Amino acid sequence: MIRIEETTENNFLIEISPNYSLRGWSRVIFLSSLAFICLAIGVFFLFMGAALILPFAGLELIIVLICFYISFRWSQQKEIIYISNEKVKLEKGRLIKEKSWEEFRSFVVFEVETDHYNSNQFCFQSKGQRFYFGSFLNEEDKLILKNELKRIIIQLNALSPGM
Template sequence: MVKINSSNEETLFTVTLEPNRSLDWKYSLVFIFIIAITCLSVGFAFYFVGATLILPFAGLEILLVAICVYFVMNQSYQKEVIILSPEKLRIEKGKRKAEQTWEFFRSWSQIRVERPKHPWYPAHILVASKGERIPIGSFLTQEEKNTLVERLREIINQLSS
C-alpha cells in the first residue's frame, strides 16, 4: 500500500509504504482459536476412543499454526517512510518505529528500477546516492511498484522546479 502526503506548501512530501494486510491481530487470534477448537475436538474424540497419542500431536499442530501466524503477522507490520524535501531525501525502515534511517541530498539521489532477468521475478526499486543503494518497497505488488516509481518521479520533478 502506497500513501502519499504533502505539506501545505507542497515542499515536503511523505511517502508511506506498507504491505497489504489480509487480517489484523484480532482476526488472526480468532483464526488460531477456530483451528485450536477443531484440532482439540478431534484430538479428544480420538483420546476417548483409545488413541491417546493423537492429543499431543494436536497440541503441536496448534502450536505450529500459532507460530506461523505470528511470523506472518509480524512481517506484515513492516513500514517504510520516504520523506522528500527540496534539499533532503530521508528513508526510514522498521516495524513499529524507525529501526534504520538513511539521509541523502535529494539532488544527488536517483530512483532506479532494476528489471528482473526473468518475467517471473519482481522488479526492484532502489534509491541510489553516493555509492549506496537502498531497496524500497520489496513487499509491494508490481502495480504498486509502478505507481510508486511514477509518483516519486512526479514529486522529484515538482521539487526540482
C-alpha cells in the same frame, strides 16, 4: 500498501507496508477458532480411544501458531520516505525505526532496476551507494509507487531553487 501524503507544501511522506488481510481482533478470532477446532478433533479422538491424536494435534497447533507469528511479524514492516525540495530521507523498521538514511535531494538519483525474475526493484543512489526499498510490494503496488515517485520528483524539479 502505499499511502502518500503531502504534509506541507512540497514536502511529501510516502508510507510503504506489505498487504495483509488479518488485523487486530480478526487475528485473535481466526487463531482461536483454528485452535478450538484442532483441539476439539483431538479430544474427540481421545474419547474414541486414539490417545496419540491429541499430542499431535497440540504439536500441529504449536507449529501453525509459530508460522502465523512469523507471518504477522513480517507484515509489520514499514518503510517511510520523506521527500522535500532539499532532502530525501528513508526510514525502515517494524514498530520502531531500525534503519535511517538521509541525503540532499540534489545528490540522489531514483532508480528502477529489473531483476532476473522481471520484477522491479527501487533504490535511491547517492555517492556510489544504493538504498533499496519496497521489496515486499506486489507488482501492482510497485507500479503505483513508481508513477507516484516520478510525479513527485517532476513536481519538485519544476520548482525554482530555495522554494
